[in-house]
Amino acid sequence: MPIFWRDQMSIQNDLLDQDHRYLFCLVNSIELSLKHADLAATVLVFKQLMDYSVLHFTREEKVQIKIKYPAKDLHRGRHEEIIKSLSRFHTELGFYERRREEGLFFTEAEDAMGERLLKLLHDWIVEHVLTEDRKMEPLLKQFPKSFQ
Numbered sequence: 001m002p003i004f005w006r007d008q009m010s011i012q013n014d015l016l017d018q019d020h021r022y023l024f025c026l027v028n029s030i031e032l033s034l035k036h037a038d039l040a041a042t043v044l045v046f047k048q049l050m051d052y053s054v055l056h057f058t059r060e061e062k063v064q065i066k067i068k069y070p071a072k073d074l075h076r077g078r079h080e081e082i083i084k085s086l087s088r089f090h091t092e093l094g095f096y097e098r099r100r101e102e103g104l105f106f107t108e109a110e111d112a113m114g115e116r117l118l119k120l121l122h123d124w125i126v127e128h129v130l131t132e133d134r135k136m137e138p139l140l141k142q143f144p145k146s147f148q
């Protein structure tokens, strides 16, 4: 199921909200590419998602330092875990991509991998952006929305 942004998902910071919206878009694009069994598109968008996550986490962590967010260390640890999981998937996707270049298809294994990938991305969006990141909202509310 695609994820659609709603105003209630805002954490009252324009920069981070914008990043979250864009990450949702990338997750939706990955879901669509998996539905169409377009592995090349999955790999391409996944790489974008990984790169953008690194950029976003760095931004978010900088904001947390500036606003003196009490749980910033715990939060950074969670970001590191997410990046590790994404890197593992990146390696796995590369494996299937190389096999396809050699003319080998593992349809069932690829489907299972796609399901695991979607689960990881959705768990991360639901768990992290909508639950963990939301905890910053009471503190972020005390700053202008344009705070960076």
Ligand SMILES: [Fe+2]
Pocket: 060, 075, 079, 128, 132, 133
């Ligand atoms: Fe976060």
